[in-house]
Amino acid sequence: xxxxxxxxxxxxxxxxxxxxxxxxxxxxxxxxxxxxxxxxxxxxxxxxxxxxxxxxxxxxxxxxxxxxxxxxxxxxxxxxxxxxxxxxxxxxxxxxxxxxxxxxxxxxxxxxxxxxxxxxxxxxxxxxxxxxxxxxxxxxxxxxxxxxxxxxxxxxxxxxxxxxxxxxxxxxxxxxxxxxxxxxxxxxxxxxxxxxxxxxxxxxxxxxxxxxxxxxxxxxxxxxxxxxxxxxxxxxxxxxxxxxxxxxxxxxxxxxxxxxxxxxxxxxxxxxxxxxxxxxxxxxxxxxxxxxxxxxxxxxxxxxxxxxxxxxxxxxxxxxxxxxxxxxxxxxxxxxxxxxxxx
Amino acid sequence: xxxxxxxxxxxxxxxxxxxxxxxxxxxxxxxxxxxxxxxxxxxxxxxxxxxxxxxxxxxxxxxxxxxxxxxxxxxxxxxxxxxxxxxxxxxxxxxxxxxxxxxxxxxxxxxxxxxxxxxxxxxxxxxxxxxxxxxxxxxxxxxxxxxxxxxxxxxxxxxxxxxxxxxxxxxxxxxxxxxxxxxxxxxxxxxxxxxxxxxxxxxxxxxxxxxxxxxxxxxxxxxxxxxxxxxxxxxxxxxxxxxxxxxxxxxxxxxxxxxxxxxxxxxxxxxxxxxxxxxxxxxxxxxxxxxxxxxxxxxxxxxxxxxxxxxxxxxxxxxxxxxxxxxxxxxxxxxxxxxxxxx
Numbered sequence: 286x287x288x289x290x291x292x293x294x295x296x297x298x299x300x301x302x303x304x305x306x307x308x309x310x311x312x313x314x315x316x317x318x319x320x321x322x323x324x325x326x327x328x329x330x331x332x333x334x335x336x337x338x339x340x341x342x343x344x345x346x347x348x349x350x351x352x353x354x355x356x357x358x359x360x361x362x363x364x365x366x367x368x369x370x371x372x373x374x375x376x377x378x379x380x381x382x383x384x385x386x387x388x389x390x391x392x393x394x395x396x397x398x399x400x401x402x403x404x405x406x407x408x409x410x411x412x413x414x415x416x417x418x419x420x421x422x423x424x425x426x427x428x429x430x431x432x433x434x435x436x437x438x439x440x441x442x443x444x445x446x447x448x449x450x451x452x453x454x455x456x457x458x459x460x461x462x463x464x465x466x467x468x469x470x471x472x473x474x475x476x477x478x479x480x481x482x483x484x485x486x487x488x489x490x491x492x493x494x495x496x497x498x499x500x501x502x503x504x505x506x507x508x509x510x511x512x513x514x515x516x517x518x519x520x521x522x523x524x525x526x527x528x529x530x531x532x533x534x535x536x537x538x539x540x541x542x543x544x545x546x547x548x549x550x551x552x553x554x555x556x557x558x559x560x561x562x563x564x565x566x567x568x569x570x571x572x573x574x575x576x577x578x579x580x581x582x583x584x585x586x587x588x589x590x591x592x593x594x595x596x597x598x599x600x601x602x603x604x605x606x607x608x609x610x611x612x613x614x615x616x617x618x619x620x621x622x623x624x625x626x627x628x
Numbered sequence: 629x630x631x632x633x634x635x636x637x638x639x640x641x642x643x644x645x646x647x648x649x650x651x652x653x654x655x656x657x658x659x660x661x662x663x664x665x666x667x668x669x670x671x672x673x674x675x676x677x678x679x680x681x682x683x684x685x686x687x688x689x690x691x692x693x694x695x696x697x698x699x700x701x702x703x704x705x706x707x708x709x710x711x712x713x714x715x716x717x718x719x720x721x722x723x724x725x726x727x728x729x730x731x732x733x734x735x736x737x738x739x740x741x742x743x744x745x746x747x748x749x750x751x752x753x754x755x756x757x758x759x760x761x762x763x764x765x766x767x768x769x770x771x772x773x774x775x776x777x778x779x780x781x782x783x784x785x786x787x788x789x790x791x792x793x794x795x796x797x798x799x800x801x802x803x804x805x806x807x808x809x810x811x812x813x814x815x816x817x818x819x820x821x822x823x824x825x826x827x828x829x830x831x832x833x834x835x836x837x838x839x840x841x842x843x844x845x846x847x848x849x850x851x852x853x854x855x856x857x858x859x860x861x862x863x864x865x866x867x868x869x870x871x872x873x874x875x876x877x878x879x880x881x882x883x884x885x886x887x888x889x890x891x892x893x894x895x896x897x898x899x900x901x902x903x904x905x906x907x908x909x910x911x912x913x914x915x916x917x918x919x920x921x922x923x924x925x926x927x928x929x930x931x932x933x934x935x936x937x938x939x940x941x942x943x944x945x946x947x948x949x950x951x952x953x954x955x956x957x958x959x960x961x962x963x964x965x966x967x968x969x970x971x
Binding site for chain 2: 301302303304305306307308309310311350351352353355356359360362363366367368369370372373374376377378477478569585586587588589590591592596599600603604606607610611613614615616620621622623624626627
C-alpha cells in the first residue's frame with residue numbers, strides 16, 4: 286500500500302462534514318483502497334464484475350456432502366440462464382456475471398457468459414494424495430489471472446469472486462487448516478447442510494487429506510504444494526483472480542469461505558495482494574472467520590449467509606461504493622460553512 | 629402481518645435453487661416483508677425515499693454535546709446543497725432525499741428539497757419538564773405522517789428515516805430508558821463524540837429528565853406523554869413517518885438510535901407498525917441495540933457507524949432489495965432442472 290495515499294485519505298476523511306470516525310469500518314475501507322490504488326480519493330469501484338469459477342472435486346466420492354456432483358453443472362446452466370441467487374444479486378447491484386469452467390466434470394455447451402478454461406474434469410481425491418498436479422495448479426491460477434485481466438480490460442473497476450463446486454467447502458477447510466495452522470475440527474463447517482455423521486466424516490477426510498499431502502497444521506506449507514494438494518481448481522483460479530486484480534490495482538471483493546481460503550494461497554504467494562482485497566462478508570462457515578482473521582480482513586456483511594456463488598461479495602459492493610463515494614462527493618467543514626465541534 | 633403470505637413466502641424460499649436457509653437473515657427479511665405487504669413475493673422496495681427530519685433541542689443548554697446548536701441548520705443547508713454523507717449514500721443507492729424542518733431553531737430559507745413543517749423553534753429543555761406540549765407532539769407526529777403519505781403518493785416503495793438535531797442522542801437515550809425500562813447509564817452513548825465529563829453529565833441530565841417528567845424506567849409510560857416529555861420534534865416526526873409508512877403498507881427502513889427510539893414510540897402507539905419496519909443497521913450507541921432488542925428487530929449492517937442522517941438505513945437498502953429480488957427472480961429446483969440434495 287502507498288503510505289502517502291493512506292495519510293492523505295485519512296486526513297481527507299477528517300475534513301469531511303461528519304464527526305471524526307462516524308462512518309466506522311467504512312472509513313477504513315476507503316483509506317485502505319486509497320492505499321491500494323496509490324491515490325486519494327481512490328477510484329470509484331464501479332462497474333463491478335463477478336466471476337464464478339466452477340469445478341468438481343474428487344473428494345465428492347468420500348461422501349462429504351448430500352448434494353450430487355451433477356449439481357455443479359446444473360447450477361452452471363442456472364447461472365448462464367440468469368436464474369440463480371448470484372444473478373439476482375448481480376442485477377441488484379449492477380454487476381456483470383461471467384461463469385468460468387475451470388474444472389467441471391462434464392463437457393459444457395457453449396453459451397453467452399460462459400468462459401471455457403477447463404484444466405481437468407474435476408480434481409483427484411484430496412484425501413488420497415494431491416488433488417491437482419503442479420501443472421494443473423498453475424494452469425488454474427493462470428486461468429484466474431487471465432479472467433481478471435480480461436474483465437479489467439473490458440472496464441471493470443472492482444472484481445468480485447464467485448464459486449460453484451459441490452464439495453468445495455471440504456477443500457476450503459483443508460486449505461484453511463494448512464495455511465493458518467488451525468485444527469481441522471476448528472475450521473470445518475456444515476457447508477450447504479450436512480448431518481452429524483457426514484460432518485464427522487468430513488473432518489476425518491480433511492485430516493487424512495493433510496496427512497496424505499504432508500501438510501501439518503501449524504507448520505508453514507509451501508503455497509503451491511498446499512494449494513495443489515488439498516485445493517480445488519476453483520480455489521486455484523480464484524487465487525489467480527485475486528493476484529490478477531491486485532496486479533491491475535483493482536479492488537477484489539471476496540465472497541465466502543472458498544474465496545477466503547483461496548486468498549490465503551494468494552497471500553502466501555504475494556503478500557501485498559491482500560492490500561487489494563476487501564472481505565465482502567463473513568459466512569456461517571467457521572473456516573471463513575479463521576481465514577479472515579489470519580488475513581487481517583474485516584467482513585462488511587455478517588448475515589449468516591452460506592450460499593457462495595459470490596452472493597456475499599455482491600451484497601457488500603454497494604457498501605464499498607458508498608465508502609469510496611464519500612471521499613469524492615462529501616463537502617468539507619470549510620467548503621460547507623459548517624462549524625466544527627469545540628476542541 | 630398476514631400469516632398466509634408469511635407461509636407462502638417461506639415455502640417459496642424453500643423451492644428456490646439454493647440450500648434451505650442459505651441466505652440467512654435475508655430470508656427472514658423477505659418473509660417479514662411478505663407478511664407486512666400481505667402478498668408473496670412482496671413488492672420490490674424500490675424506489676426508496678429518505679426523509680431527514682431536522683430539529684433543535686432545549687437540552688443543548690445543559691452542555692450534553694461539544695457541537696454548537698447552529699450546526700443543525702448548517703447541516704440542513706449541507707443536505708439541501710447535496711454535500712452531506714447522506715446525499716452521497718442516497719446517490720449510491722438511488723434514493724431521493726427530502727429534508728423536513730420540524731423544529732430547527734432558526735427560520736430557514738426556502739429551497740428545493742426542503743419541506744417546512746416547523747412546529748416550534750426547538751424543544752424546551754427536557755431535563756426541566758416536558759420537551760414538547762401535547763399539541764406540539766401531535767403536530768410533529770402529523771408532520772411525519774404527512775411526509776410519509778406524500779412520498780408514497782409520489783411513488784416511493786420504501787421509506788428511509790433520517791434525522792438531524794444537535795443533542796438528539798440525549799433525547800433518544802431518555803426515550804429508550806422510558807420505553808424499555810433500562811437504566812439511563814445502560815443506554816446512553818457518546819453520540820458524535822463526547823469526553824468523559826460530558827458523558828457523565830449527559831447521563832445525569834437524562835436521569836433528571838425522567839424524574840422531571842414522571843417517567844420511571846421499568847414502569848410502562850403513556851406513549852404520548854413519554855414522547856412529548858423527553859423526545860425531540862424529529863423523534864415525534866419519525867414516529868409519525870413510521871406510522872404513515874405502515875398505514876400505506878410500505879417498508880420503513882430505520883436508521884440509528886434516533887429512529888430506534890422513535891420506533892419505540894410508534895410501536896407503543898400501534899404495535900403492528902413494527903411489522904413494516906426493517907432495522908437498517910446497529911449504531912455504536914448502546915441505546916440503539918437496546919431499542920432494537922426490545923422491538924425484536926435484527927439490524928442488517930453493523931459497522932460501528934454513528935452518524936445518523938439516515939446513513940445506516942441507506943446502506944441497508946440494497947440488502948433489502950436483494951432479499952426481495954430473490955423472491956422475484958430466482959429459479960426453482962423444478963424450473964431450473966437442478967437436483968435437490970439427498971434427504
